[in-house]
Amino acid sequence: MLIKRIAKQIMDAEWVARVVEVLDRRSDNRMTELGMLSQAFEFAKINEVPGDYFEFGLWRGKTFGYAHRMKRRYGRRDMKLWGFDSFQGLPATEKHPDNIWYEGQFACARPEFEAILASRGIRTSEYELIEGFYSDSLNDATHRRLSGRKAAVIYIDCDLYESTIQVLNFIQPYIVNGSIICFDDFYNYKGDPEQGEQRALADFMRQETHLGFIPYLDYAPLGKSFICRLK
Template sequence: MYDILKMPLRYVSRSLRYIIRSEINSSWAHRDQDIQAGLQRKALEETIDYVERNMPGVDSVTSSNELLSKGLSLVKGDGLICEFGVFSGRSINHIASHVNTEVYGFDSFEGLPERWRDGYGQGFFKVDRLPKVSKNVVLIKGWFDKTLPDFVKSQSKAVAFLHIDCDLYSSTKTIFDNLGEKIKPGCVIVFDEYFNYPGWKEGEIKAFHEFLETHHLKYEYIGYNAKHEQAAVVIKAPA
């Protein structure tokens, strides 16, 4: 075997060119056969088309926290502040730092109740202990369909701000089925998995539009994350 450090420079250069060319060719070959990468490219193309058709003039942001902050800045009145899908507590603590009222965080902490998509099976996102949260955060542990009915009965206020970070169509539908009567014009909703992933048309966005149709409400986009999957809306009264 040759020691490349002892080879003449002209041969080293030739050898390096060969290695680099081989690596590039190999990389392209793998990329062309990468199904997941292809599915994501397709999802991105569909999302770009959706943004062009439905969000003209809507300003984008480049992080989920920036979108949460923008949504919170548009909250009017004294209403409920809720997050669905707490996980590590990162986003709910961000929300809590922007308000002077209680923030309700709903999560089973048992992970996904069912498969979401490739790589995210039942139980994904399970945590062994509750996250550390700000003093004004109230965690409500349990599956949404079990915890929401009693919560709704105990609250007289409408919902001012929702952060929906539960991934699944079924979980999002449960939220809207239970909170629907408390979601009024002016309510701000930030979705964490709205689009830009394989299968997005069957997820949170589908449950949201079904809710709008059922309750005869309109909405307006107020922002989206140009680097990921988040979008934010404000609920409007029907024309």
């Protein structure tokens, strides 16, 4: 039990994830998630883009922790980190031959997630969590909770088409000129534009004509980011 707990604590330490990433030869010359977030925060600094950090899809907080590191590095004291997750893993997924996901995958209970953040020195005053499946949680009450907020950086890592389209429909009021939006799994499904996050963005762009998405950076094996523009 004790050994298991210690092993878990080691795996949850952010520096361990970074060391593994650096030692892993597959990361040679690769723009990682951390690199992407570093660029996004630098972009926000240069362009004086106001707002918070929104992340959809938290699992065990790897990218959320990276965003926190950037918040501190760039001295964005007023920036709140907003995390949205079911804390029960993925919802039921579409049947498709390329589908690698299953219901409940990436489950991490909220107390465990909060303990991971605490172990990384992330204070509770620095973040807010919105718990629940997006079909329930992305509602008017959440909009009221976010009232007056804007998003400088939005990180979408919820894998599925259905989840991503719900997120895109929800985040519109928080987008400003220069918001950076990152899709962690944009090129998933062997890059098929008819699936996943890529399909969700295409559908959203067809329906939402007052927003423009300027292609920004490709990162990690599957990610892509955009600069948002209000038309």
